[in-house]
Amino acid sequence: MADDTVVITEDLDSYYLQMMDSITDYAVIRLDSAGTVRSWHAGAQRLTQYTATEIIGRPVALFSTMADVATGLAEANLRAAALSGRQETEGWRLRKDGTQFWASVVLTAVRNRAEQVVGFGMVVRDLTALREQSLTLRGLEQLVNSIADFEVIRFDCDGLVRSWNPGAQKLTGYASEEVIGHHISMFYTEDDARSDLLDREMASADRDGSVEAEGWRIRKDGTRFWANIVLSPIRDDHHNVVGYVKVARDLTERREQDQLVQQQRDEILELSTPVIQVWDKVLILPLIGTLNSARAARLTESLLQRIAADQAEVVILDISGVPGIDSGVAQHLLETAEAARLMGTASILSGVRPDTAQSMVHLGIELGDLHSRASLKDALQLALRLVEARSGSGDGVRA
Amino acid sequence: MRMGHDLLVTLQGDLDDVRVESVERLVTSEVARTHARGALIDVSGLDVVDSFVAQILVRLVRMVGLLGTDMAIVGIRPAVAITLVELGVNMQDVTTALDAQQGMARLRRMRADSTAGIDHDHHY
Numbered sequence: 001m002a003d004d005t006v007v008i009t010e011d012l013d014s015y016y017l018q019m020m021d022s023i024t025d026y027a028v029i030r031l032d033s034a035g036t037v038r039s040w041h042a043g044a045q046r047l048t049q050y051t052a053t054e055i056i057g058r059p060v061a062l063f064s065t066m067a068d069v070a071t072g073l074a075e076a077n078l079r080a081a082a083l084s085g086r087q088e089t090e091g092w093r094l095r096k097d098g099t100q101f102w103a104s105v106v107l108t109a110v111r112n113r114a115e116q117v118v119g120f121g122m123v124v125r126d127l128t129a130l131r132e133q134s135l136t137l138r139g140l141e142q143l144v145n146s147i148a149d150f151e152v153i154r155f156d157c158d159g160l161v162r163s164w165n166p167g168a169q170k171l172t173g174y175a176s177e178e179v180i181g182h183h184i185s186m187f188y189t190e191d192d193a194r195s196d197l198l199d200r201e202m203a204s205a206d207r208d209g210s211v212e213a214e215g216w217r218i219r220k221d222g223t224r225f226w227a228n229i230v231l232s233p234i235r236d237d238h239h240n241v242v243g244y245v246k247v248a249r250d251l252t253e254r255r256e257q258d259q260l261v262q263q264q265r266d267e268i269l270e271l272s273t274p275v276i277q278v279w280d281k282v283l284i285l286p287l288i289g290t291l292n293s294a295r296a297a298r299l300t301e302s303l304l305q306r307i308a309a310d311q312a313e314v315v316i317l318d319i320s321g322v323p324g325i326d327s328g329v330a331q332h333l334l335e336t337a338e339a340a341r342l343m344g345t346a347s348i349l350s351g352v353r354p355d356t357a358q359s360m361v362h363l364g365i366e367l368g369d370l371h372s373r374a375s376l377k378d379a380l381q382l383a384l385r386l387v388e389a390r391s392g393s394g395d396g397v398r399a
Numbered sequence: 400m401r402m403g404h405d406l407l408v409t410l411q412g413d414l415d416d417v418r419v420e421s422v423e424r425l426v427t428s429e430v431a432r433t434h435a436r437g438a439l440i441d442v443s444g445l446d447v448v449d450s451f452v453a454q455i456l457v458r459l460v461r462m463v464g465l466l467g468t469d470m471a472i473v474g475i476r477p478a479v480a481i482t483l484v485e486l487g488v489n490m491q492d493v494t495t496a497l498d499a500q501q502g503m504a505r506l507r508r509m510r511a512d513s514t515a516g517i518d519h520d521h522h523y
Contacts, residue, residue: 297481300481300484301477301481304477304480304481305477307477307497308476308477308497311497311498311501312497313501335484335485338484338491339477339480339481339483339484340480341495342472342475342479342480342483342484342490342495343475343476343477343480343495343497344471344473344475344495344496344497344498344501344502344505345497368491389508390501390504390505390508
């Protein structure tokens with residue numbers, strides 16, 4: 001060993017002793033050929049709690065657990081090291097107080113010039129914390145891998161995919177070896193990729209801690225799916241962003257359902273606000289059922305469009321099918337009539353029942369100069385007279 | 400601009416404070432100069448008709464009314480009508496019509512005699 005060691009001209013033993021004492025994270029121990037401890041230092045004491053006087057001269061099996069003593073593990077390791085020159089193991093070892101630590105043990109056989117094993121060098125390291133970490137990591141990995149319906153992936157700050165899970169494979173059709181190391185924009189539509197969507201998402205994730213988005217993404221086979229995405233930055237101990245976790249799921253079906261529901265709602269609204277042309281330049285809007293704001297807005301809109309399209313002069317708002325007129329409904333009707341008037345069209349209210357007339361007056365509903373008739377027939381007659389008058393030849397009736 | 404019994408004013412583009420003033424000046428002076436019996440303002444060409452523009456129109460109608468001329472606003476589109484009602488703009492006293500043709504009929508009916516026609520279109 002000393003043969004090819006250079007430079008040291010001073011006391012070699014003291015040099016080594018100093019060096020050994022400075023090692024505190026490892027136990028570096030010399031054993032004789034029988035496995036008896038022959039050297040000790042501060043790091044070894046820190047790890048096992050034994051002092052040099054307590055341990056030197058004792059067998060290395062002192063560190064073994066009861067179970068390992070029973071199977072003769074220490075001796076077996078020594079034999080293996082003697083045979084192959086080096087034996088590396090991991091396992092539980094005992095401290096002086098009986099507590100255990102997870103040790104990495106490297107045994108190296110030391111031979112004399114006659115190639116006989118004269119002892120062993122033993123390097124022991126406490127890996128308890130590391131083992132915990134790696135177990136936690138493995139647990140997390142298994143957790144992520146067990147998520148089949150969500151894509152849970154990691155990518156670095158350059159946008160390169162670093163981890164992949166079965167959910168991601170199910171969602172996109174790509175196997176992990178096809179995507180790891182590739183840029184994440186491979187799942188984006190051309191427009192999104194061109195508009196630097198990822199940069200914007202990463203920036204807002206950095207700023208807000210996470211960002212949620214929805215949009216089209218592309219599968220391996222080129223088809224699209226509507227994805228809900230949550231992007232969160234991964235930060236190191238110094239708070240620097242070192243990558244991102246992306247959780248995505250397929251909302252295509254839900255989106256289609258939502259759209260279908262919306263479409264049906266629109267159709268129902270359309271059906272519930274029919275505008276009928278009964279005569280040249282005369283429209284009837286038969287109101288049926290309760291009138292809420294959404295319906296009233298829709299109704300006004302479709303009525304005005306029909307007025308423009310049909311060049312209508314008079315509109316009859318028939319409320320005989322409306323169960324009750326409260327101030328809200330009356331307000332809607334008056335607004336509709338006023339909007340129609342702005343387009344130059346007169347409105348006539350029809351189908352006012354006696355009880356409705358009473359309650360309207362009791363409620364203090366003011367119709368202004370809106371014409372009102374009890375029956376649709378009377379309203380229609382008035383409408384025809386108004387049209388005639390407006391065409392210029394009439395008797396001067398003003399709308 | 401030449402005068403007739405009726406006047407058609409077509410507003411186009413965007414109305415700002417400066418333009419409003421010159422529109423008011425021009426319309427009133429033209430109405431007075433031509434002794435027009437009626438005037439139509441076509442707003443279908445305006446980019447925006449909001450409460451500001453609506454107040455201007457109401458003002459115009461009053462000014463022209465002081466000169467003894469009837470005025471009607473034509474060409475209010477459905478979306479504009481809804482907006483004006485939602486904004487609560489009071490245009491109760493303003494005569495309206497769907498288009499210029501309907502507006503002319505309306506003006507004629509408002510007058511005792513109905514002999515006038517459009518002599519000139521003033522595009523603004």
